[in-house]
Amino acid sequence: MSGKRVTIKEVAAEANVTAQTVSRVLRNTGYVAADTYNKVIEAVKRLNYVPNRMAASLRVGKSKSIAVVFDSLKNFYFAIMVDYIQREVQNRGYTLQTIFANSHTITEDIYRDALSLGVSAVISFLEADPEVVKVVKSFDVPLLIFGRRTSYPEIDYVTTDDVQGGRLAAERFLQLGCKSFLYASEAFGMTFVHDRIEGFVELLAENGYKTGVIDCSYDADGAFDEYVAKNGMPSAIFCLSDMTAYGILNILKRHGETQTMVIGYDDISSDITMPVDVTSVGIDKYEYVSYVICKIIDKIEGRYNGRIAEKVSVRLHIGETA
Numbered sequence: 001m002s003g004k005r006v007t008i009k010e011v012a013a014e015a016n017v018t019a020q021t022v023s024r025v026l027r028n029t030g031y032v033a034a035d036t037y038n039k040v041i042e043a044v045k046r047l048n049y050v051p052n053r054m055a056a057s058l059r060v061g062k063s064k065s066i067a068v069v070f071d072s073l074k075n076f077y078f079a080i081m082v083d084y085i086q087r088e089v090q091n092r093g094y095t096l097q098t099i100f101a102n103s104h105t106i107t108e109d110i111y112r113d114a115l116s117l118g119v120s121a122v123i124s125f126l127e128a129d130p131e132v133v134k135v136v137k138s139f140d141v142p143l144l145i146f147g148r149r150t151s152y153p154e155i156d157y158v159t160t161d162d163v164q165g166g167r168l169a170a171e172r173f174l175q176l177g178c179k180s181f182l183y184a185s186e187a188f189g190m191t192f193v194h195d196r197i198e199g200f201v202e203l204l205a206e207n208g209y210k211t212g213v214i215d216c217s218y219d220a221d222g223a224f225d226e227y228v229a230k231n232g233m234p235s236a237i238f239c240l241s242d243m244t245a246y247g248i249l250n251i252l253k254r255h256g257e258t259q260t261m262v263i264g265y266d267d268i269s270s271d272i273t274m275p276v277d278v279t280s281v282g283i284d285k286y287e288y289v290s291y292v293i294c295k296i297i298d299k300i301e302g303r304y305n306g307r308i309a310e311k312v313s314v315r316l317h318i319g320e321t322a
Contacts, residue, residue, distance in 0.1 A: 006047045008026075011040065015042070017039065066122070066293075067117060068096060068097070068099070069099045069123070069125065070082065071101050071103060074243070077268055080272065081285060087286075092293060092297055097119055099114055101126060105127050105132075106127070108129070108135045110132075121142045121143075122144070123144050123296065124146065128155050137154050142299050143156065144296055146159070146292060148192055149191050150191070156299075156307060156309065157310075158292045158295065159192065160312050160313075162199065163202070164313060166199025166202070166238070167199040167202065169263040170204050170238070174207055180234045181211035181234055182211060182213070182227065183201075183214075184220070184237055185240040188215065196265060220248070220251065236263075239265065242264035242265065242274075246278070261279075262321040263316075263322045268282075271285060277321075279316070279317065279322040280317050280319060282316075283313075283315070291312070
């Protein structure tokens with residue numbers, strides 16, 4: 001990675017036009033002949049130019065700013081985490097830029113949008129799209145996937161040990177004498193979904209049990225009712241997240257079921273008051289965030305140059321539901 005941002009003057013020289021013409025093309029203002037427009041766009045792509053909307057940052061290279069990318073705040077976990085990231089970033093003399101993405105992965109366009117803000121690093125709660133990898137190679141701006149693992153060596157990640165989390169949930173259910181099991185999930189195909197169910201299934205299999213699986217992505221009520229009609233009411237349900245667990249608890253209430261044990265993931269009850277204190281796999285979120293921000297700032301400021309690729313141990317919070 002070169003570490004040097006391409007300027008609008010360099011794009012102009014590459015396209016053999018003026019900087020004002022490049023600006024008109026990028027801003028889509030004023031008349032520009034079709035062949036000139038195409039020359040500018042081709043030059044932008046060849047040079048990997050990213051417009052920087054922060055003029056001050058352009059003058060000094062990069063700002064003391066970090067972008068965080070997420071796709072939803074309906075899940076309280078992300079609201080809590082973004083709040084903690086904001087606090088920790090501010091404590092370390094940086095500012096936070098938040099980017100809402102209507103996507104389950106961080107794409108090239110989303111990463112480029114973050115770079116256009118003049119940030120020094122990008123933290124994403126979304127998994128990495130393959131197309132973003134080649135762009136990350138071209139810029140000296142680290143991309144860290146938070147809460148997901150990735151096999152792309154160009155991209156950093158820090159995540160909880162989701163396999164361990166799945167095993168902790170299964171172990172708790174077995175301690176409570178549960179005999180029939182269900183995994184309630186969504187977002188199948190994501191690494192954290194795979195890892196949580198892997199740990200859950202693994203430990204149950206070691207003890208001679210199997211688990212059913214339902215997809216709660218679109219119609220959790222329908223998926224649950226269909227499962228129960230075929231298999232009967234499970235005695236234990238492990239949920240992808242606490243938000244999934246709250247949905248399952250509502251479904252159980254509709255069925256008049258009070259004996260089924262439920263375990264979630266994220267332990268949001270330890271950070272904000274919730275109507276039900278769900279038993280949940282989790283971690284000290286502020287310490288988790290603090291650790292990640294420390295690592296990424298060390299990389300920004302040149303104290304660490306390697307790849308960040310770490311899994312952090314989790315624990316089980318015993319609440320009211322298991």
